[in-house]
Amino acid sequence: MTAARRALSEWSPNVTRDLLAGTVVALALIPEAIAFSIIAGVDPKVGLYASFCIAVISAFAGGRPAMISAATGAMALVMVDLVRQHGLDHLLAATLLTGVLQIAAGYLRLGDLMRFVSGSVITGFVNALAILIFMAQLPEFVGAGPVFYAMVAGGLAIIFLLPRLTSVIPSPLVTIVLGTVLAIWLGLDLRTVGDMGALPTELPSFLLPNVPLTFDTLWTLLPYSLTLAMVGLLESMMTASIVDEMTDTTSDKNRECRGQGLANIVSGLFGGMAGCAMIGQSVINVTSGGRGRLSTLWAGAFLLFLILVLADWVRQIPMAALVAVMVMVSIKTFRWGSLLALRTNPRQSSFVMLATVAVVVLTHNLAQGVLVGVLLSGLFFAQKVTRAFSVTSSLDEAGTSRTYSVTGQIFFATADAFHDAFDFREGVDRVVIDVGNAHFWDITAIGALDRVVLKLRHHGVEVEVTGLNAASATMIERLGTHNREGAALASGH
Incomplete structure (x- = not known):
């Protein structure tokens, strides 16, 4: 037309x-x-x-x-x-x-x-x-x-x-x-x-x-x-x-x-x-x-x-x-x-609808009601995404290398769970972090990965991150610090 x-x-x-x-x-x-x-x-x-x-x-x-x-x-x-x-x-x-x-x-x-x-x-x-x-x-x-x-x-x-x-x-x-x-x-x-x-x-x-x-x-x-x-x-x-x-x-x-x-x-x-x-x-x-x-x-x-x-x-x-x-x-x-x-x-959807109605009717302010509804929707969404996040691990036959498999979205709501899933004192020589089924969304997620990698290295563990998708890799390269510190250690600085 x-x-x-x-x-x-x-x-x-x-x-x-x-x-x-x-x-x-x-x-x-x-x-x-x-x-x-x-x-x-x-x-x-x-x-x-x-x-x-x-x-x-x-x-x-x-x-x-x-x-x-x-x-x-x-x-x-x-x-x-x-x-x-x-x-x-x-x-x-x-x-x-x-x-x-x-x-x-x-x-x-x-x-x-x-x-x-x-x-x-x-x-x-x-x-x-x-x-x-x-x-x-x-x-x-x-x-x-x-x-x-x-x-x-x-x-x-x-x-x-x-x-x-x-x-x-x-x-x-x-x-x-x-x-x-x-x-x-x-x-x-x-x-x-x-x-x-x-x-x-x-x-x-x-x-x-x-x-x-x-x-x-x-x-x-x-x-x-x-x-x-x-x-x-x-x-x-x-x-x-x-x-x-x-x-x-x-x-x-x-x-x-x-x-x-x-x-x-x-x-x-x-x-x-x-x-x-x-x-x-x-x-x-x-x-x-x-x-x-x-x-x-x-x-x-x-x-x-x-x-x-x-x-x-x-x-x-x-x-x-x-x-x-x-x-x-x-x-x-x-x-x-x-x-x-x-x-x-779903109960969460019904709650958002009822909360929006209640706030608008009680305050006679449409903006406040919609703002409350949007915030609740965001919180419930973050909660739902958090429940879909998981980290599993497996030890190789020799008992010297452990692979952590991460599934789901890594962002401010799941960053702590990601960090807490690792055993930093296990005593293995090598750790592989497989994020092929995960995605890093924000600076909080990148910070959590940095903390995990650097803490493992501090305990003398060799760390390898595999499966990064292009968007996550770009963000980590731009905002992450563990790669730069790893390169500095490798060069003897």
């Missing part, structure tokens, strides 16, 4: 479905952007402008078609202290710096690190996010009357039953439109989008943050920007992997890093806060039929159209209809099969 045809397929595999899916996303973005602005302690327009800018720029520059990026709760939580202590201008400056850091991460190919995130961590991340999405809807139920519950139940019925009759129009869109029409027609006393906060009445304008250009300002912003960049990239990379799986396609993670950085720079220059990919809105987009970049572009553009031109109608959208859509997202996001798999999966 040529580059032009590939680009065209990314933009509009199905124009109608992309436009309809983007419409649903835009409607669902409004209350969330307002809510996230309130969390961060800024005016609602800051989150709405950010969602518009980030969605539009990501449509062109992002690495994952059909993924929705905008203002998010995870990023808003990081901004609270910065806004409280220094104000909006510092937040906008931090957003610009966040974008620069994310672009640098893209060029450093940090997106490739997603290969080290195990399937158990991704499953735990997805399940935790589904739980958080559902929990975020619970405040709407507090003090709500039977009309609210009836509309949520009716909305869920439409969402799950309508696709059995027709898939021409996304069922979440039908739920929002019908809910709004019923609420207006019957004069229902329901909390609406307008109750969340004031909608902006003008286009975002270009502005530079009014902050001193000093090192003090940089040191003030840097911790927040680093955290925002990390949280944003992590959530975006995980969301991209989920959309990859849902659509059976691939994405360019490093391009997504760069695209997100550019989107945040544009957002900061037009009065918006930093944002990243939204798994909930991305799931809405994909389940509504969105597959191309057009759905992301339309979601951002239609969002601006809604808040500036159709604001009077948007204010009347009942929150019950949007709650029904988000409950659907949480239900479809959660991997229910993972609960049954707890009985069949």
Whole structure:
């Protein structure tokens, strides 16, 4: 496929479905952007402008078609202290710096690190996010009357039953439109989008943050920007992997890093806060039929159209209809099969998944949960590799030469076991260390080999290392010391 045809397929595999899916996303973005602005302690327009800018720029520059990026709760939580202590201008400056850091991460190919995130961590991340999405809807139920519950139940019925009759129009869109029409027609006393906060009445304008250009300002912003960049990239990379799986396609993670950085720079220059990919809105987009970049572009553009031109109608959208859509997202996001798999999966994999869920839900911090999951995965992997490591030995008939046969991976976790497998006071004349079925991975492993060889030589034993593969031999030649000391002894120095 040529580059032009590939680009065209990314933009509009199905124009109608992309436009309809983007419409649903835009409607669902409004209350969330307002809510996230309130969390961060800024005016609602800051989150709405950010969602518009980030969605539009990501449509062109992002690495994952059909993924929705905008203002998010995870990023808003990081901004609270910065806004409280220094104000909006510092937040906008931090957003610009966040974008620069994310672009640098893209060029450093940090997106490739997603290969080290195990399937158990991704499953735990997805399940935790589904739980958080559902929990975020619970405040709407507090003090709500039977009309609210009836509309949520009716909305869920439409969402799950309508696709059995027709898939021409996304069922979440039908739920929002019908809910709004019923609420207006019957004069229902329901909390609406307008109750969340004031909608902006003008286009975002270009502005530079009014902050001193000093090192003090940089040191003030840097911790927040680093955290925002990390949280944003992590959530975006995980969301991209989920959309990859849902659509059976691939994405360019490093391009997504760069695209997100550019989107945040544009957002900061037009009065918006930093944002990243939204798994909930991305799931809405994909389940509504969105597959191309057009759905992301339309979601951002239609969002601006809604808040500036159709604001009077948007204010009347009942929150019950949007709650029904988000409950659907949480239900479809959660991997229910993972609960049954707890009985069949290896206990360590299940523990990693559950630990990831627990940390994310308890801290409401996706980055911390994924970090814990990755660390646990690494520890369990090292433990598994350690168990596969072994050293056996045999003595020749004359009783003067012993051969040690090493099997497995020699690295920091097995280096001590490798060293302790040797008997340095046996009294043989010669020792052969056969590593034909082993591999040396790091400087700790090389150091363990050096200690073994040099200690045996100290006891007057002739030592020969055999079976080294090319990679291990190169590392030992570059980092090892026993060969150099052996050569010095042989030359009489």
